[in-house]
Amino acid sequence: MTTVARPAHAPAPARRRSARTPVTWLRGGGLGNLLFLLPVLLIFGVFSWFPIVRAAVMSVQQTNLVAAPNFVGLDNFRSVLADPLLWTAVKNTGYFALLALVLGYPLPLILAVLMSEVRRFKGIYSALAYLPVVVPPVVAVLLWKFFYDGSSTGVFNTILGYVGMGPFPWLQNASSAMPSLVLEATWAGAGGTVIIYLAALTSVPAELYDAAEVDGASVLKKLWHVTLPQLRGVLFITLILQIIGTAQVFLEPFLFTSGGPANSTLTVLLLIYDYAFANSLGGDYGSATALSVMLAAVLAVLSVVYFRVTRSWSSS
Amino acid sequence: MRSTRKRAMLAMTSVAALGLLAACGSGSPGSNATSDGSGGSQVTLKVVSLKPGSEDSAFKAFDAQVAQFEEANPDIKIESEEYEWTGPTFAAQLAGGTLPDVFTIPFTDGKTLIENGQLADLDASFKKLPYADKFNPNVLQAGKGEDGKVYGIPYAAYGIGLQYNRTLFTQAGLNPDKPPTTWAEVRADAKAIADKTGQAGYATMSQSNTGGWQLTVATYARGGRVQTMNGAKATATLDNAGTKAALEYLKKLRWDDNSMGSNFLYDWGSINQAFAAGQIGMYTGGSDVYTSLVTSNAISSKDYGLTTLPLEGKDAGVLGGGTLAAVNAKAADKVKDAAVRWIDFYYMKKLTNQDAAVLDAKTLSEAKQPVGTPSLPIFDQATYDTSLTWIKDYINIPTAQVKTFNDKIFGQPLVDEPGRSTQELYAALDTVVQAVLTDKNADIDALLTRANTDVQALLDKP
Numbered sequence: 001m002t003t004v005a006r007p008a009h010a011p012a013p014a015r016r017r018s019a020r021t022p023v024t025w026l027r028g029g030g031l032g033n034l035l036f037l038l039p040v041l042l043i044f045g046v047f048s049w050f051p052i053v054r055a056a057v058m059s060v061q062q063t064n065l066v067a068a069p070n071f072v073g074l075d076n077f078r079s080v081l082a083d084p085l086l087w088t089a090v091k092n093t094g095y096f097a098l099l100a101l102v103l104g105y106p107l108p109l110i111l112a113v114l115m116s117e118v119r120r121f122k123g124i125y126s127a128l129a130y131l132p133v134v135v136p137p138v139v140a141v142l143l144w145k146f147f148y149d150g151s152s153t154g155v156f157n158t159i160l161g162y163v164g165m166g167p168f169p170w171l172q173n174a175s176s177a178m179p180s181l182v183l184e185a186t187w188a189g190a191g192g193t194v195i196i197y198l199a200a201l202t203s204v205p206a207e208l209y210d211a212a213e214v215d216g217a218s219v220l221k222k223l224w225h226v227t228l229p230q231l232r233g234v235l236f237i238t239l240i241l242q243i244i245g246t247a248q249v250f251l252e253p254f255l256f257t258s259g260g261p262a263n264s265t266l267t268v269l270l271l272i273y274d275y276a277f278a279n280s281l282g283g284d285y286g287s288a289t290a291l292s293v294m295l296a297a298v299l300a301v302l303s304v305v306y307f308r309v310t311r312s313w314s315s316s
Numbered sequence: 317m318r319s320t321r322k323r324a325m326l327a328m329t330s331v332a333a334l335g336l337l338a339a340c341g342s343g344s345p346g347s348n349a350t351s352d353g354s355g356g357s358q359v360t361l362k363v364v365s366l367k368p369g370s371e372d373s374a375f376k377a378f379d380a381q382v383a384q385f386e387e388a389n390p391d392i393k394i395e396s397e398e399y400e401w402t403g404p405t406f407a408a409q410l411a412g413g414t415l416p417d418v419f420t421i422p423f424t425d426g427k428t429l430i431e432n433g434q435l436a437d438l439d440a441s442f443k444k445l446p447y448a449d450k451f452n453p454n455v456l457q458a459g460k461g462e463d464g465k466v467y468g469i470p471y472a473a474y475g476i477g478l479q480y481n482r483t484l485f486t487q488a489g490l491n492p493d494k495p496p497t498t499w500a501e502v503r504a505d506a507k508a509i510a511d512k513t514g515q516a517g518y519a520t521m522s523q524s525n526t527g528g529w530q531l532t533v534a535t536y537a538r539g540g541r542v543q544t545m546n547g548a549k550a551t552a553t554l555d556n557a558g559t560k561a562a563l564e565y566l567k568k569l570r571w572d573d574n575s576m577g578s579n580f581l582y583d584w585g586s587i588n589q590a591f592a593a594g595q596i597g598m599y600t601g602g603s604d605v606y607t608s609l610v611t612s613n614a615i616s617s618k619d620y621g622l623t624t625l626p627l628e629g630k631d632a633g634v635l636g637g638g639t640l641a642a643v644n645a646k647a648a649d650k651v652k653d654a655a656v657r658w659i660d661f662y663y664m665k666k667l668t669n670q671d672a673a674v675l676d677a678k679t680l681s682e683a684k685q686p687v688g689t690p691s692l693p694i695f696d697q698a699t700y701d702t703s704l705t706w707i708k709d710y711i712n713i714p715t716a717q718v719k720t721f722n723d724k725i726f727g728q729p730l731v732d733e734p735g736r737s738t739q740e741l742y743a744a745l746d747t748v749v750q751a752v753l754t755d756k757n758a759d760i761d762a763l764l765t766r767a768n769t770d771v772q773a774l775l776d777k778p
Contacts, residue, residue: 064432065411084770150578172580173754258523260581262751278525279739280403281428 059289076290080275086291088263089271095178096185096267097246104186105242109235111190112197113223126195133191141255144184145171148256171257174264181252181265189245193238200234201227240306244299268295359392361654362416363662364399370611377679385661392654403739410434417647418655423458423638424733426468430461436643439465441656447668450695454730459640468640469656471663473692474604475634475730476533477721478502482621484597488512495623495720499538499565502598502626506575509597516577517597518569519590520749524583527749528742529733532635533600534562536731539629542741543734543775550736552771554745555764558629563752563760571756580753589613600625602637603690603721606713610686622690622718624725633731636692667694670706677710688713690721697726737774744771 059076063069080086115125132140147155148170157167170180204227212222228235250269253259259266259274266274268291276288365378382394397416406425409415421429429435442448451470459468482492488509496502506517521530532542540558544551570576582590588605590596592613603622609615625634641663643655665672677687688711693700704711715722734741744767751758 067432150580152578154578167578169578169754172578174751257581258583260523260746260750261754262747274743277404277407278743280406281425281432281739283407 055289055292058285059293060286062286065285072286076286077294080287080291080294083287085263085266085271086268089266089268092178092263092265093247093249093267093269096182096249096265097243099179099182100185100242100246103182104190105239107186108190108193109197109231112194112201113227115194116198116201126198129194130191132188135188137188137251138255140188141184141252144187145256148180172261174261177257177261177265181249181256184256185246185249185252196234196238197231200231204230236310240303243306244303247295247299357391359650359654360395361392361418361651361658362395362397363418363655363658364416364420365396366398367400368398370398373683374679374685377683380679381662381675385658388661389654389657392657394658413646415644417644417651418641418658419644420639420641421468423470423473423636423640424738426458426640426642427461427735428738429642430467434645435467436645436647436652436655437461437465437467438469438643438652438656439467441653442466442469445656445660445664447664447695450668450699452693452695454636454732455638455692455694458638458732459642468642469659469664470638470640470694471659471667472604473636473638473694474602474690475636475692475725475728476600476625477603477622477690477725478598478625479591479601479605480598480621480623481591481594481596481619482717483594483616483619484509484513484515485621488517488597492621492717495621496598496626497623498626499628503565503569503573503575506569506597507573510573510575510577513597515595515597516579516590517573517575519576519580519582519587519596519599520566520753521582521584521587521599521601522749522753523581523586523746525739525742525746526582526584526587528745529635530600531559531562531745531749532734532742533625534565535559536633536635537625537627538562539631541631541731541734542745543736545735550775552741552768552775554741554768554771555761559745559764560760563748563764566749567752567758567760570753576753580750585612591615592619594619603692603725606689606718607686617714618717620714620717623720624728627728633729634725635733636730637733638692638694667703668699673703673706674710677707681710681712686713687711688715690718690725692725692730737771740774741771 058069060071060073061069062072062076111129115122115129118125135143149155149157150167150169150172151157152161152167154167154170156170161167169176171177208226208230209222212226217225248269249267250273253265253267253270254273257265259270272288272291272295274283275291276283276285366374378396382396386392386394395416399416399419401419401421406415406421426435455470455473456466459466459470461467478495480492480495485492485495485505488505489512490505490508496505502518509515509517520534521527535542535556535558538558538561540553540556540561542552542554542556542559544553566576570580577595579590584601587596587599587601588609589612591599592609592615606615606620606622609620610617627633641659643652643659647655666676667673680687687707688704690713748760748763748767751763752760
């Protein structure tokens with residue numbers, strides 16, 4: 001079969017390039033597209049974008065939502081930055097994020113690797129790993145709050161008592177409160193990430209493991225030299241997601257300790273909540289929204305920096 | 317393919333159109349809360365009824381009372397809704413304009429709401445009430461604005477008392493009919509309870525601004541004050557001797573005697589729960605908390621004991637509190653008049669009218685609600701005592717167990733809560749209380765100085 005070479009100077013077949021007028025948009029089914037998008041646009045608009053815009057507006061106003069608001073420029077931002085509790089909250093949030101990273105980031109990966117090696121009952125292990133995610137977060141926290149009772153008759157203290165470990169204060173002591181929160185948060189969140197890693201692990205070509213085996217690699221070496229590099233993309237994504245998620249932690253400090261004892265578990269989002277709602281007479285919505293805007297800006301900058309820095313490393 | 321797409325488009329359009337119609341047509345239940353009712357002379361009045369989750373029989377009794385009122389006042393139509401005052405939801409309802417015309421608020425927030433112009437001026441209608449001049453002036457003060465006019469009508473008042481668990485007392489070898497009368501005795505009893513029963517002998521609230529509230533109670537009981545007013549200027553005095561003494565006391569009980577158990581993060585709800593469960597020997601709280609202990613925490617009545625706070629030192633007093641019935645400032649004049657008539661009928665009558673008192677007590681006791689919970693008189697002691705005799709057949713609380721409180725409370729001077737930035741002041745003290753209870757090396761002086769500086773900065777804000 002010979003291919004017919006195109007003469008070098010023949011013009012490309014003329015394509016009918018129609019002008020994009022409203023009529024062509026309509027005829028092309030544009031109205032249908034719009035109608036299909038309408039519910040999503042409405043819902044996102046009302047529940048997501050409008051509140052964001054409203055919050056940004058409120059951050060430059062002084063308002064109690066009852067009387068008319070007055071514009072105060074950057075005063076709210078200044079007063080938030082001058083609040084001594086802000087630095088406590090930032091420090092605590094950083095501490096939570098660090099602990100969650102150290103404890104909660106490797107754990108799902110280890111679990112996923114272990115579960116992928118198992119031959120039988122894989123489904124049961126996956127279900128068990130995911131079960132804590134299915135428990136409603138508030139229910140989980142309230143259960144753990146009960147388990148964390150500081151007396152020697154508390155559930156955890158009783159169990160640890162069987163193996164001779166003294167009663168721990170858990171939430172009742174400033175130094176053990178944050179780790180207790182991280183423990184519960186890890187238990188509740190690991191399952192989802194395990195499932196993601198399990199799926200990612202199936203995409204690692206088996207020949208790589210075989211080749212490593214042939215080269216005499218131990219299990220750990222295989223993990224380090226084959227698994228981790230192959231999962232790079234997923235790992236980078238889950239890392240940034242975890243950082244962003246833990247920077248916004250609210251539920252655990254709010255329900256476990258309300259920021260105590262003595263503000264040792266006060267996080268940025270809990271501080272925002274306290275600004276807005278802790279005062280029964282109407283809170284400082286300006287400060288709350290100002291801090292929210294600042295948090296969003298910091299996380300956005302962090303994400304941009306992160307993706308720039310890791311662009312060369314990630315597989316995409 | 318085209319026709320399927322067209323059909324889909326049609327379906328979507330009709331769904332969207334129906335949705336929009338439904339949203340527009342349902343009307344807005346909240347925004348017209350304060351308009352006059354339809355019809356010529358009938359006024360619609362939105363009032364609060366009972367706490368959500370109250371017994372059905374309680375609601376039926378309420379509806380019966382509404383019917384009685386409507387019969388006696390044919391020009392008023394009552395619409396009621398369940399209501400419970402909690403800080404965040406109240407602020408949101410206030411901001412959203414969905415508060416009913418008549419609602420109830422604690423004394424703590426009364427002054428600020430009046431200053432913010434959120435409560436209606438009831439002075440004219442109030443003066444027409446037959447008992448307007450019989451109010452205890454200290455109590456009526458809580459509902460008055462700085463111009464001396466009445467914006468909220470107090471209908472319930474309480475003083476802080478020392479709640480104690482009689483069963484734990486007995487188990488610890490103490491006499492439950494002889495509760496402690498000095499702070500030293502409280503300390504000794506707490507140690508006995510902790511040693512003999514393993515439960516916390518003494519506990520205090522520490523979270524959600526209740527820590528600061530109870531620390532203020534302890535301060536007043538030792539003669540201190542956390543805030544002083546000089547004309548319009550407020551000065552924070554958190555580092556006064558009374559507060560220091562109260563914190564030193566907590567430190568000794570916690571770290572030297574180990575009589576405060578192992579859990580220290582308590583707010584109003586959780587400390588009541590722990591007390592009703594028999595985990596706490598003694599704590600300070602409002603004298604009216606028995607009602608909540610019965611209805612929310614299923615306390616066994618034989619466990620409950622109430623006595624007065626030990627007062628030590630010059631200027632020592634008992635922190636008092638109470639509830640105001642108030643009217644939304646946006647209400648029209650006709651609605652305001654109707655509102656005062658409703659307040660008179662539902663909240664006040666049982667304090668001054670025998671039939672109303674008996675009916676109310678009967679309804680409550682049939683619904684297994686506590687009747688006769690210790691409280692403070694709104695008018696004078698004589699009226700209060702008389703009203704108790706009216707309902708004495710229905711009183712179902714263990715009166716003998718609260719006798720020491722009822723006997724002594726009227727002799728104790730009542731002190732108001734700090735008036736400015738109360739919530740923020742309490743929040744600052746929360747941190748101090750939590751620090752003292754959870755950190756053995758907490759420096760009380762440094763903590764108080766810091767809290768004082770923070771609160772003073774708030775008070776100085778224009």
